[in-house]
Amino acid sequence: MYLITRLKYIQRFTNNVQKKALSKYYFSTYSQQAQASEDNKTAAPNLERFWKASTVESCDEGFKVKIDTRYLKTTKGTPLIFSKNQEICAALVAAEWESQKKTISAHSLPLTSIVFRSVDGMSTQDERTKITNDLIKYFKTDTILFQNDYPEKLVDLQAKCWAPIIDWANEKFQVQINVFTSLFNTVQNKNAVDKLLEYSNGFSPLKLAALVEGRISVEEAAKAARIEAISQSKYWGSFENAHEMDEALLTRDLGAISCSLIES
Structure with a gap:
């Protein structure tokens, strides 16, 4: 659901969330300044790894991730607590921090970014409603709904990769999502828009942050x-x-999305 929309949404927020989260923790702990890339002064700074180990500890509410002697907090300073059925997610977040090498780029903690976003920006129903109202606008212009009739290879890929997703959504929500081959007269079915909006309004904070339904695999x-x-x-x-790297990074980020909703 919302395949391309989900990717746009993640790419829009990931860099800022991760950079701010890392910077805040780094500066509050060691009061050091991050250095900008020498090759590009406007690029997000890489931060040096400042901890020795990341672990998971149980608590009354569930689980916490511990970075050395301090518990992980979100960008806004909210203590990060995983519920009792999120032990796997907590372990994966800890593993994500443990896997960092000497330096950390702004893109290297995708799962942490999703979890932080669910706590800091989606904790209230009003916040989630505002987000879903914004997201539904992207659905109307989602790339998956604007398809080419040439070249043959692209048409074949659209039929194999996109059509099953649209067919599934039509059946699940009992709607008819319009697909276009032109940029003109592209009015989306109002019933489809309303039902998708109603459905996404029922998402939990973490599911909305991940924006995933689980219809297809990460590779698909x-x-x-x-x-x-x-x-x-x-x-x-x-x-x-270049293309292999793009695919690997995309698969990693989609894998983080999928892992965020694993329950034990």
């Missing part, structure tokens, strides 16, 4: 999000390492 989602690049590479070839 990564392929569906890249069909235009895949199609073009068949004609023009691919840049060595």
